[in-house]
Amino acid sequence: MNDKIISFIRELYGEQENLIPLHAPLFLGKEKAYLEHCVDTTFVSSVGKFVDQFEEMVTDYTGVAGAIACVNGTCALQAALTLSGVEPGDLVITQALSFVATANAISHCGAEPVFLDSDADTMGLSPKALKAFLEGETKPGANGPVLKATGQRVAAVVPMHVFGHSCQIEEIVSICSEWDVELVEDAAEALGSYRNDRHLGSFGRYGVLSFNGNKTITTGGGGMLLVNDPELIASARHKMTTAKLPHPWEFNHDQVAWNFRMPNINAALGCAQMEYLDDILASKRAVAMQYRDFFADIPEIHFYEDLPGSKGNYWLCAIGMKDKSARDQLLEEANGAGVMMRPVWRLLSDLPMYKNAMRDDLSVAEDLVNRVVNIPSSAQEKMIS
Structure with a gap:
């Protein structure tokens, strides 16, 4: 399955060999x-x-x-x-x-x-x-x-x-x-x-x-x-x-x-x-919708999309894996293949300078940390220029 994901991302970005970054800026204007x-x-x-x-x-x-x-x-x-x-x-x-x-x-x-x-x-x-x-x-x-x-x-x-x-x-x-x-x-x-x-x-x-x-x-x-x-x-x-x-x-x-x-x-x-923010956003949304359609056929992976009443910029597209083991395996294989992915941040409450800070039950956040992966989300120049 991971090979299928990696291949899809390379096809999506039209890049079969070089590194695909998580999110790179575009400079196409003035x-x-x-x-x-x-x-x-x-x-x-x-x-x-x-x-x-x-x-x-x-x-x-x-x-x-x-x-x-x-x-x-x-x-x-x-x-x-x-x-x-x-x-x-x-x-x-x-x-x-x-x-x-x-x-x-x-x-x-x-x-x-x-x-x-x-x-x-x-x-x-x-x-x-x-x-x-x-x-x-x-x-x-x-x-x-x-x-x-x-x-x-x-x-x-x-x-x-x-x-x-x-x-x-x-x-x-x-x-x-x-x-x-x-x-x-x-x-x-x-x-x-x-x-x-x-x-x-x-x-x-x-x-x-x-x-x-x-x-x-x-x-x-x-x-x-x-x-x-x-x-x-x-x-x-x-x-x-x-x-x-x-x-x-x-x-x-x-x-x-x-x-x-x-x-x-x-x-x-x-x-x-x-001056071309709307074009960047349209490109990023188009990328996100292709991800949405792709992951719809993989029931064990959840693609995070807009909820009713919301319209996100899809700054970083995110998927939820079945468990931490599946997350770690995807991260290792994708980054090893030159397709950048990353986990979400460590919980702030787990960082040494905040370990004594007041906190409540964090069970949902802990689950998200163990399963969520960010995947390449750059706007595509071919959709703008």
Whole structure:
């Protein structure tokens, strides 16, 4: 069976010998021209027309009130949490099945992560687990729920949309509203993904995107803070830009702040990529649909596809194997044959720096870790150019 899978992927990508990467960027537009403009004008740092243009393009595309370009998604998430009021000593609820940046951003705020379980179908934070934790372990406080055992405030909930698939975000929004706790969306992997025609990352006051080299579009390294309240945009941008007060020559800063702004040279790549984002997404969806049809004939393998009401970007296509042994065998044979595949991340709660963090039952997440495999998911140039 594994030979059949490997052969299908090589046929799908039209590559019979060379390495097939898990996800490679495409540069088919004006990337070189925009980069040359940065060099020719010397505007390669955080001031330049492409930064503003990239922010406007992402704002328009996602439908948020405003977007602030950032050096990477981790810093964008740290900023979102801090701007949401997360303080040292607070608790922040998230899912154990996520990339390490989710927990690191919480730690950078001086807060402590609480790891909850995932839904089997979305791989994202389980609303059932969230509700059970809040009802069982916390009680209402003056500024939101507090942990019964320690009195620590639960300052925020951070669901992450795994591989660009929407979690049950509307249910999570409802629970957060009921318990008066901030929602911060980690939509790092979800550019071009929607829940009921609403772009992911736009359900709370703040959300984040990532533009790392392996994402749907890339700025080399970079992220975006999505702001859904127009009254918060200026203050957020000010804090992310060293809190420097406007003046022709004086260096006046009015608060402790970050130097998180994206350089113009990175934003130039983003602008060029945004110009054909819809084509990239269409190609990735076409690849995903071919996978869906192929795996439909292999009952022991589950292909993760959109749930009703959701439209994912299929950033990384994922399959669920029968068990860990089958997963490991596929990983070994595929990578040995030059077709890159990878397992999902280790649970954050299993990493040494988070082994003592609070957690609830993680049985679904543990099962997913043992069985899920990411398969090659790059957009295909032949479908775009």
